[in-house]
Amino acid sequence: MRYLATVEGQTYEIEINGxxxxxxxxxxxxxxxxxxxxxxxxxLILDGISYEAYVYPNETEVEVLMRxxxxxxxxxxxxxxxxxxxxxxxxxxxxxxxxxxxxxxxxVSVPVVMEQEVKSGDNLVILESMKMQNELKAxxxxxxxxxxxxxxxNVDQNQVLIVLE
Numbered sequence: 388m389r390y391l392a393t394v395e396g397q398t399y400e401i402e403i404n405g406x407x408x409x410x411x412x413x414x415x416x417x418x419x420x421x422x423x424x425x426x427x428x429x430x431l432i433l434d435g436i437s438y439e440a441y442v443y444p445n446e447t448e449v450e451v452l453m454r455x456x457x458x459x460x461x462x463x464x465x466x467x468x469x470x471x472x473x474x475x476x477x478x479x480x481x482x483x484x485x486x487x488x489x490x491x492x493x494x495v496s497v498p499v500v501m502e503q504e505v506k507s508g509d510n511l512v513i514l515e516s517m518k519m520q521n522e523l524k525a526x527x528x529x530x531x532x533x534x535x536x537x538x539x540x541n542v543d544q545n546q547v548l549i550v551l552e
Contacts, residue, residue: 393461466490466517483532486523486549492516494540494548503531505551512536512548525551 390401402410409416419432423439431438441452451458495513499505505525512523529551536548 389465391463394458466519466521482552484526484529484551485547486511486525486551488514488542488544488546488548489521489523490514490516491544492521492542494536494538494542495520496538497534497536497549499531499534499549501531501534505529505531511551514542514548523548527551 388403390403392399392401400410400412404410404415407417407419409418416433419430421430422428423430427442429440429442431440438453443450443452448459448461451460492514493516495515497512498510505511505528507525507527509525510522511525511531514521514523531549532552533550535546535550536542542548
């Protein structure tokens with residue numbers, strides 16, 4: 388699993404390779420990381436140096452207290468990265484817009500119907516991927532002109548789900 392972690396303005400690409408090995412920005416690192424006592428205290432041995440970290444997740448980030456310093460850390464997993472990249476794509480105010488699946492998954496529901504007028508931010512498709520439900524929203528106001536999927540369909544990444552005009 389790949390993650391992007393941003394600490395103090397610096398973003399790191401982290402990949403978990405196995406129980407005791409991670410890759411940070413392409414460099415393999417041996418680690419020993421376990422929970423101690425309760426779920427918020429962790430022991431980390433990194434390059435032979437022992438650290439104790441207190442980890443507190445909140446709604447938008449994870450706060451880590453280590454060696455007397457507090458580090459707010461923003462973490463995104465592969466699914467969140469794909470969703471963010473999909474939503475960043477520029478969308479024209481007029482013309483046809485193709486809502487595509489940002490990842491393979493199962494269509495849980497399609498809460499819109501043909502010819503329905505939608506507003507920016509309205510849910511168009513609920514897609515389950517990696518055991519998480521993702522709400523795919525309208526990037527702009529428009530009208531549903533084609534429904535290419537229905538609840539229960541399996542979809543591939545980049546498959547067109549809905550067309551808006």
